[in-house]
Amino acid sequence: MGLLRRNSLNIGSWLSSAGGANTTTTTTTGTGTGTVRNSFGSSVAVQKLRESKWFDAGEERVFCAVIENGFIVEVRQTDTGESWFGVATIETKKSLKPTAENIKIYSVRMKDNEKKPMKVYCVTLPTLWQQGYQVRINNVADRTKKAHPEKDILAQIKYASKCQMVFHNSQHFSEFCRYGDRPQDSRKRQISDCAKWGGINIGATLIYMEMQSKKSKSASH
Numbered sequence: 001m002g003l004l005r006r007n008s009l010n011i012g013s014w015l016s017s018a019g020g021a022n023t024t025t026t027t028t029t030g031t032g033t034g035t036v037r038n039s040f041g042s043s044v045a046v047q048k049l050r051e052s053k054w055f056d057a058g059e060e061r062v063f064c065a066v067i068e069n070g071f072i073v074e075v076r077q078t079d080t081g082e083s084w085f086g087v088a089t090i091e092t093k094k095s096l097k098p099t100a101e102n103i104k105i106y107s108v109r110m111k112d113n114e115k116k117p118m119k120v121y122c123v124t125l126p127t128l129w130q131q132g133y134q135v136r137i138n139n140v141a142d143r144t145k146k147a148h149p150e151k152d153i154l155a156q157i158k159y160a161s162k163c164q165m166v167f168h169n170s171q172h173f174s175e176f177c178r179y180g181d182r183p184q185d186s187r188k189r190q191i192s193d194c195a196k197w198g199g200i201n202i203g204a205t206l207i208y209m210e211m212q213s214k215k216s217k218s219a220s221h
């Protein structure tokens with residue numbers, strides 16, 4: 001319901017692409033997926049976005065109305081062809097409507113000629129737009145993966161920063177934050193594995209002891 005809380009704009013035509021071309025965008029609701037062509041109308045207020053059009057600084061109000069904490073965003077610069085992924089965070093009270101100044105994008109990058117793990121960094125949305133980048137929401141993997149709650153996604157970002165985790169690229173980092181194993185998930189798995197293998201070892205020991213007992217009885221006869 002985050003979209004309903006922040007979206008008070010009439011954004012019926014926000015999905016139309018920059019050149020006037022038709023755009024098809026897939027969204028998800030609590031009951032499944034649906035395909036919406038050309039415009040959302042008021043339905044955008046109650047639907048979770050999986051994918052959006054590209055936004056630049058001229059569409060700040062619309063983008064800020066639909067972005068949420070923990071959304072994966074795709075960033076591109078058409079002049080250079082550069083593109084990468086990041087995770088959006090909103091640093092404002094939930095009761096307030098965010099502006100571009102409140103939105104930071106976390107991602108990873110590697111300095112030239114360095115073999116160290118990619119470093120987590122953040123950049124503000126206005127900085128990206130000033131540098132000529134465009135941004136869009138890209139939660140397409142929500143179709144096949146379960147996204148963490150907002151607070152867990154933020155915790156994943158902090159964990160990745162603190163532990164200097166190794167990522168293949170910015171998309172790997174973004175999907176780790178939104179869908180990847182949390183520290184508590186790993187601990188539960190370790191406990192489960194210990195219990196499983198511990199049970200197997202105990203069972204094998206009992207079988208071995210029983211076999212030895214039978215051999216001993218046979219020898220005594």
